Amino acid sequence: MSYANDMPTVEKVARSDAGLAAELRLSVMRLRRRLAGERHPDNELSINQMGVLGVLARRGALTVGELAVAERVQPPSMTRTVNCLEESGDVVKRPHETDRRQIVVELSEQGRGRVLADRDRRDAWLAQRLRELSPDERAVLRQAAPILDKLALKD
Template sequence: MPAPAATMSRAQKDRLTSDLRMACMRISRRVRFESTMDVAPHQFSILVRLEDGPRTPKEVAEIEQVSAPSISRTVGSLVERGLVSRSDDPADGRQVILSLTSEGRRTIKETRRRRDQWLATRLEHLSDDERALLVEATALLERVAAE
């Protein structure tokens, strides 16, 4: 077991930081790629951005931190698949409003279910003590993420 943080050397703290970052990235990547529903991770991210209500492509691009042409291509494919709809903005005819369709909402729900299932399957292989440790670690990670 590693030394308590108060007695960790600078090198040990640096190693912990790096190892934790890499583990979080690997889990995130695995969950995204191993449990998709024929929707690429970047497409799913856009669907989730529309979950709370309609947005303009510009708003989505800003949130996603991608270029307007990139959003346009991705949204185009989501519209073709019936996951997103486009409509004219009643307040500004030059703007387009993007909204989730019922199929888009179903895709979000099913993708989340699959992601949870994928992770739950891996957690089943852990002992009760290991799962209890993850409960504590999750609380710590939430605290770190909130800072």
């Protein structure tokens, strides 16, 4: 430990409930920034676009509005993302069966292939870093992921 004992550290500050919010926020901000820069070079899709494909792979065809809720963005933002994905041929749009206001988005064959191919070498950077953690640390993150998600989707 190279600095004084009264210097606050992430671990110490996060022990108080007041500090936990602040630390968690900083950690999430930094890790996200890092992740956004670490897309693998052979994948021309952004991290956001891959996120949408992942949701579609997990939950099946969804409307634009449902995707917007799932990814915590406003509808116009999701419209744009979906349009990009349609242009690249990874999703297809079709009208809703009964409500013609809505647009149903689903993975194309290419999009499904991309998700599967990505799954193999998925998150190369993050997966490698996870491998460098201890099993205990991985276990903590495994528990933390759904909790973070719950926080993001609250309200």
